[in-house]
Amino acid sequence: MAEFIIKMPDVGEGVAEAELVEWHVKPGDPVREDMVLAAVMTDKATVEIPSPVNGVVRWLGAAIGDTVAVKAPLIRIEVVGDGEVTGDAVGIGTNASALAVDEAPPVDAGENDPGAGTPESGAATQGKSAGQTVSVSVALHATPSAMLKPLASPAVRLRALERGIDLRQVEGTGPAGRISHDDLDQFVARGAALPQSGKTLIRKTGVEEIKITGLRRRIAEKMARATARIPHITYVEEIDVTDLEVLRERLNGNRAPDQTKLTVLPFLMRALVRACSEQPGINATFNDDAGIITRHAGVHIGVATQTPAGLTVPVVRHAEALSIWNCAAELMRVAEAARSGAALREELSGSTITITSLGALGGIATTPIINHPEVAIVGVNKIVIRPVWDGSQFVARKMMNLSSSFDHRVIDGFDAATFIQRIKAMMETPALIFIEG
Incomplete structure (x- = not known):
């Protein structure tokens, strides 16, 4: 089998680099000639990069949001034949604004997704040469006590209800995490209890990081x-x-x-x-x-x-x-x-x-x-x-x-x-x- 390398095209107007904004494929995907593989954005337009060959994607050279220099290797496609062929993307289509969301299927956050390196999904390491192993680490977290029904006596439950305290937010020190009156007192002393009105209010500690692209x-x-x-x-x-x-x-x-x-x-x-x-x-x-x-x-x-x-x-x-x-x-x-x-x-x-x-x-x-x-x-x-x-x-x-x-x-x-x-x-x-x- 041969390998066809697609480089970042020269989109003209003196542009020396472009930002990768869309992947339409991932490693392992079959591609056909003229199929849109990616989209890059310059200061003036979004440019779609089609495949000039039929084959299978083996390597992606950038993650979404990366700035890629003109002529830099962008995609490696395995094709029928022997040796290595290098070519610039041809038949480039330009569009003056970012692609509509429904024009490109979302890239699965799988083991070869170059954009899967988020805090929630783990860090994805993209290979830099053909045949290099791509590794993905996924952080597993124990189920927090807030997701389970807390263990507590009826008296503790009644006291928490009267004080407007959500027991799922209280750490129990007893056997199997059982919540005692002392645990409740310490929770209140820390100022963690919030006034409740009509329904249970739960603290939200999640954060979301969004890469600007x-x-x-x-x-x-x-x-x-x-x-x-x-x-x-x-x-x-x-x-x-x-x-x-x-x-x-x-x-x-x-x-x-x-x-x-x-x-x-x-x-x-x-x-x-x-x-x-x-x-x-x-x-x-x-x-x-x-x-x-x-x-x-x-x-x-x-x-x-x-x-x-x-x-x-x-x-x-x-x-x-x-x-x-x-x-x-x-x-x-x-x-x-x-x-x-x-x-x-x-x-x-x-x-x-x-x-x-x-x-x-x-x-x-x-x-x-x-x-x-x-x-x-x-x-x-x-x-x-x-x-x-x-x-x-x-x-x-x-x-x-x-x-x-x-x-x-x-x-x-x-x-x-x-x-x-x-x-x-x-x-x-x-x-x-x-x-x-």
Whole structure:
């Protein structure tokens, strides 16, 4: 029999390494040509690695969460023939977000599973060469007394019931672990007894360790980089969107069947376009390593979107060339693509300014983190009805806060405030959004 070695493929764009996020096979599994074996993630996309041959998996070179260098051996497959054949993965399929959970069967935590090294299952040692023995140690624990009915006299049981003490939490020192009054007194003296109400409350001492991998790891790294390198200034402003909401409802009431329903975001996107044309320094990216600010003529708006795999930022490109209806349609399209895992790589990169909104969960104010290397992010808070003084009386108005952060290295507070005040003026008088010039 021969051995076919699959190496970490070069996914392009100068990427020198990738993180292993999925195993679809384990040692001993038969594989067929074009069958997806694994998935790796770069900063831009998830890449599926197919098998170029038929055979049997004999060795996996990394565990989930490991970072693997390009050209490093990743999988060894036993094939018919003699000798050893080395090849890069071919026919690579790319996907712009983490794979959906139901797209790949879970890897059994068996004796050859490279990701089975958890505190609960024991430590798995992955072999580093063909034929090396893989060992798995499993920690066995004695059944705790809390799982058995405690031994105690009726008097001790009654006393424990009156004191609200769960005898399963009391260590008995008598024969066969029998609990005495002295054991109960010592338990109370340690402050271990908890007041009970309605039902027995049991102390929970378990812990769960979760390794950060895949998209969640990318999010963590990006957030850490943004907060460590960018001195944020956050500016919060209250906006009266009563008139805008009236206009939005009228437009939705008269929309064509093929038109996407308008939310507040398309109006904000058009306002951003107008404000960025007046302050091009906001629609910019900052290469802090080179000390270069790049101002962009096109307004490519990233929209922070929650997906089953985590937070992603799909991009509405060239918003300056889109009508409000087209903004709504494109926003829905890229957001749905991100949620379903079908977004292309270019749909998840290249933004020049970002909007973040939690909808009804938006809170009163937030402190958005800038999407590095951009220099500004606009956060939308929820709309609430508040009493507002109009000069003679209080009237009910629909109010919404914008919480926006700016890179204080390149944007002064005055410029940040001017930018938001311009957006405020357009959102409060929505006709200004549609007036050119």
